[in-house]
Amino acid sequence: MTKLYKALTAITALLLVYGFYQAWYVAPMEATMGNVQRIFYYHLPSAWVAFLLFFVNFLASVWYLIRRTDGADALALASAEVGVSFCTIVLLTGPIWARPIWGIWWTWDARLTSTLVLWLIYVSYLVLRHYATGGQVPVLAAALGIFGFVDVPIVYMAIRWFRTQHPQPVIGGGQGSGLDPAMWVAVLWNLAAFAMLAVLFVWARYRQALAERALEEAYIQAEGEAR
Amino acid sequence: MSATPTLWNITRRSLAKDLRLEWRSKDAINSMLFFALLVVVIFSFGFDPTAEESRRIAGGLLWVAVLFATVVALNQTWTRELRNQVLDAYRLSPAPPQALFLSKTIGNFLFVAILEVLMVPLFVVFYNLRSVGPVWQLLVVALLATWALVVNGTFFAALSIRTRSREIMLPLILFPISIPALLAMVDATTSILTGDNSPYFWMRLLAVYDVVFTAVSLLLFEPVLNAE
Numbered sequence: 129m130t131k132l133y134k135a136l137t138a139i140t141a142l143l144l145v146y147g148f149y150q151a152w153y154v155a156p157m158e159a160t161m162g163n164v165q166r167i168f169y170y171h172l173p174s175a176w177v178a179f180l181l182f183f184v185n186f187l188a189s190v191w192y193l194i195r196r197t198d199g200a201d202a203l204a205l206a207s208a209e210v211g212v213s214f215c216t217i218v219l220l221t222g223p224i225w226a227r228p229i230w231g232i233w234w235t236w237d238a239r240l241t242s243t244l245v246l247w248l249i250y251v252s253y254l255v256l257r258h259y260a261t262g263g264q265v266p267v268l269a270a271a272l273g274i275f276g277f278v279d280v281p282i283v284y285m286a287i288r289w290f291r292t293q294h295p296q297p298v299i300g301g302g303q304g305s306g307l308d309p310a311m312w313v314a315v316l317w318n319l320a321a322f323a324m325l326a327v328l329f330v331w332a333r334y335r336q337a338l339a340e341r342a343l344e345e346a347y348i349q350a351e352g353e354a355r
Numbered sequence: 356m357s358a359t360p361t362l363w364n365i366t367r368r369s370l371a372k373d374l375r376l377e378w379r380s381k382d383a384i385n386s387m388l389f390f391a392l393l394v395v396v397i398f399s400f401g402f403d404p405t406a407e408e409s410r411r412i413a414g415g416l417l418w419v420a421v422l423f424a425t426v427v428a429l430n431q432t433w434t435r436e437l438r439n440q441v442l443d444a445y446r447l448s449p450a451p452p453q454a455l456f457l458s459k460t461i462g463n464f465l466f467v468a469i470l471e472v473l474m475v476p477l478f479v480v481f482y483n484l485r486s487v488g489p490v491w492q493l494l495v496v497a498l499l500a501t502w503a504l505v506v507n508g509t510f511f512a513a514l515s516i517r518t519r520s521r522e523i524m525l526p527l528i529l530f531p532i533s534i535p536a537l538l539a540m541v542d543a544t545t546s547i548l549t550g551d552n553s554p555y556f557w558m559r560l561l562a563v564y565d566v567v568f569t570a571v572s573l574l575l576f577e578p579v580l581n582a583e
Contacts, residue, residue, distance in 0.1 A: 193578055248531040255527050259518040264582035268514045271575045272528060275507070278571055279532050282564055286535035289556055290542065 133331065140328055143321035147314070155314040167225045169314050173322040174217040175243070181211030181326060182250060182277065189273035192266055198341055199334075201266035204273055206333035208253050210326055215247045238291040245283050249276040362457075365450045369458035376435070377466070383428040387470050391424040392477065399481050409482040414544030417478055418537060421471060422504060426526050428466050429508040432459055433516045446581055456576040460509045467501050487550030496547065496554065499561040500540035506565065507532060510572040513579055536564050 151169035158165035188204035191197070222240065223233040234240065253276055257269050377383055398416050402408075436442040445455055478484055486493060508529055515524035543557035 193575070245531065245534050248534070252528045252531045256514065256518065256524070259520060259524055260514075261517070261519055264517050267578050267582035268517060271510075271514065271579050274575060275510075275532055275568070275571060278567060279535065282535045282560070282567070286538045286560055289560070290538055 133328070136324065136328060140321065140324040143317070143324055147318035147321040150314040150317045155311050156308055158311075161229055164225055164228050167221050169311075169318045170322075171218060171221040171225065172315055173319040174214045174221065176319060177322045177326045178211050178214035178218060179246075180323075181207045181214065181330070182246065182280075184330075185211060185250075185253075185273050186277035189270035189277075192270045193274075196266075198338060201270070202334045202337035202341070203330070204266075204270060205257065205337050206330040208250055208257075208273070209333055210329045212247065212250050212254060213329075214322070214326065215243065215250065218243060219247060236291070238288050241291070242284050242287045245287070246280065249279060249283075252276075360450065362451050362454050365454035366457045366461070369455060370461050373458060373462040374465070377462070383431050383466050384469060386431075387424040387428045387466065388473060390427050391420050391470060391474050394420040394423055395474070395477055395481060405483075409484060410487070410548045411545060413478060413482050413484055414541045414548060416482075417474070417544065418500065418540050420474065421467065421501075422530075422533075422537065424470055425463075425467050425504050425508055426529065428463060428470075429505075429512045429529075430522050430525055432463060432509060432512045437516060442580075452577045452580045453573050455580070456509065456513075456572065459513075460506050460572075463505045463509050464501055467505055468497075471497055471501065484548070486548050488547035488554070492547045492554060492558075493544065496540060496543045496558060496561070499558060499565055500536065500543075502565050503536040503540070503561055503568070504533065506569050506572055507536075510568075510576065510579070513576070517582070536561060539564065 147169070151166050155166065155169065157163070184207040185204050188200045188207060192200035192204060222243075226235070227233050253269065253272050256272050257265060260268050395416075398420070402412060402416075433442070436445070445452075508525070511529045511532075512525055514528065515521045518524045539557040539560045543554040543561065546552040546554040546557065
């Protein structure tokens, strides 16, 4: 690992600690929800980071189909894996908050449903990567990555219409609308921390994917020479 | 036989070949039909609907049955071309890959359309269905929805033939992407059957979905066919 990576790891650790401090000690107590609301400081940054990573996956997939570089494919893989991890955090922290506040773990609300569908799409991307064999994996994965990303706006439209047509089962959307400025500070610090964390993970996974590939090629070459 | 090898000509030839093969073997259509019949019967055990209730759930049941049956047909689309290296021969030929994709998609569209024509009477009989809304709207929804399932399905079937356990792979990658289309076809059908809501938003959404994914499939089919 490079010096830069170590330095970034140190900065990320500091940011995470400071973000924690902001979220738990500095941000004011929410009037009606109490401490439960503080999970929001992890929920929202994770969501933004996940969406950003899925966008990176799309760009890397397009880039791979144009240029066919190993790096683009490794980046697509890394961003999808880390993106799915952060999206999983979103889907786990949501119900933990919803249970005491709404009284239910899950509701088929527009935002929840579209996040779940997004998660399903990118899990299927990882499943394809896992099951596909041989040298064509990057092309197939890139194609599916593009399909998945193109689907996102359609999913969003469909589910919004689906939900506006039916009565809302629970009142209590729009929590981002009335956020206290002091709460915004905590959100932004945690967003910075999570974004850095995502960069570190993607970077490490990217390097690992490239190393895997180099190793495979070395094996093939060694086998060829042995014959 | 001296037609110029344009996209359309090759598409037509390839489609005619697929239809002739299917006409002689009836592999896809028989297995789809029997599978769909089984799904309809098993669903009716699960729900036991009255006429009023059946209008509300029939849209969902019908399209889920069609979706499952479509997967059965789609899995057979490309495996036929793997035997005797037909697909490799196609790669070497100067024929445009889009022609192959279009012919397969149109072929699957016809199979699924025939399936629907045979299955709808079954639904009407088993679930005592009568539509409140106009029937021509159901026809438009059926055409748009079938294309939506088939265009992505044919593309993803081409993806999944290169994977281990390809039969299970196809639904795993097809269903998540198809969720908005499924939502649209089910809600459009239910809106028409019950006459409660206007189906026009869903019909438009299906049309958008069809156009977008047909374009993306045609764009990306060449690299997928030539992947190796």
